Amino acid sequence: MNYVQFYYPEGFAHCYGCGRLNPEGHQFKTYWDPEKRESRTEFTPKPYHTAIPGFVYGGLLASLVDCHSTATGSAALKELESTPWDQGPYPRCVTASLEVQFLKPTPLGPTLVAVGRVLERSERKVVVGTEVYADGVLTVKGKAVVVRIPEGWGG
Numbered sequence: 001m002n003y004v005q006f007y008y009p010e011g012f013a014h015c016y017g018c019g020r021l022n023p024e025g026h027q028f029k030t031y032w033d034p035e036k037r038e039s040r041t042e043f044t045p046k047p048y049h050t051a052i053p054g055f056v057y058g059g060l061l062a063s064l065v066d067c068h069s070t071a072t073g074s075a076a077l078k079e080l081e082s083t084p085w086d087q088g089p090y091p092r093c094v095t096a097s098l099e100v101q102f103l104k105p106t107p108l109g110p111t112l113v114a115v116g117r118v119l120e121r122s123e124r125k126v127v128v129g130t131e132v133y134a135d136g137v138l139t140v141k142g143k144a145v146v147v148r149i150p151e152g153w154g155g
């Protein structure tokens, strides 16, 4: 199964968080399950993504929630099109607002799993709720409003 960011037009594929064409970036990859209507991004932080030794830097967690949300919005908007899910390009979303709740310190070491759900969707805007788990423990919650970038803008 290909990931959402795989289908972004080339001009929108350089994001430091999730751009497949940015070799220096995190290259987050988000998968969309059309049956569960859930998205999933897995990422294993590097040792240098440290806040206090042993724990993940909060900015990285916010980035994970941010790019995971734009990808979830993209998949949710793709559902409104008649083309199949495995045919690009996907609509590209930009983050209008991002809320992150750090519920517990996130241990550095385990693979993080971000799970996203669509809370609201219109033609132009998607509200995404995200939960981030480390070793099965919920450590971060996020909510983002993402807005479709109009056709003809960049890309």
Ligand SMILES: CCCCCCCCCCCCCC(=O)SCCNC(=O)CCNC(=O)[C@H](O)C(C)(C)COP(=O)(O)OP(=O)(O)OC[C@H]1O[C@@H](n2cnc3c(N)ncnc32)[C@H](O)[C@@H]1OP(=O)(O)O
Binding pocket: 015, 066, 070, 093, 094, 095, 096, 097, 122, 124, 125, 145, 147, 148, 149, 150, 153
């Ligand atoms: C105009 C498009 C420009 C695209 C530029 C993309 C460049 C980046 C590309 C790479 C990206 C990489 C990914 C990243 O990392 S992006 C991370 C950084 N994000 C940005 O730099 C985004 C900068 N902001 C903007 O470009 C504009 O403000 C956007 C495009 C977001 C909205 O634009 P505009 O204000 O003209 O749109 P609208 O008035 O028609 O609103 C549409 C809907 O959204 C709702 N809403 C709006 N703001 C907020 C808010 N703060 N809180 C809650 N909701 C908000 C609004 O109520 C309405 O809802 P509804 O009434 O329909 O229910």
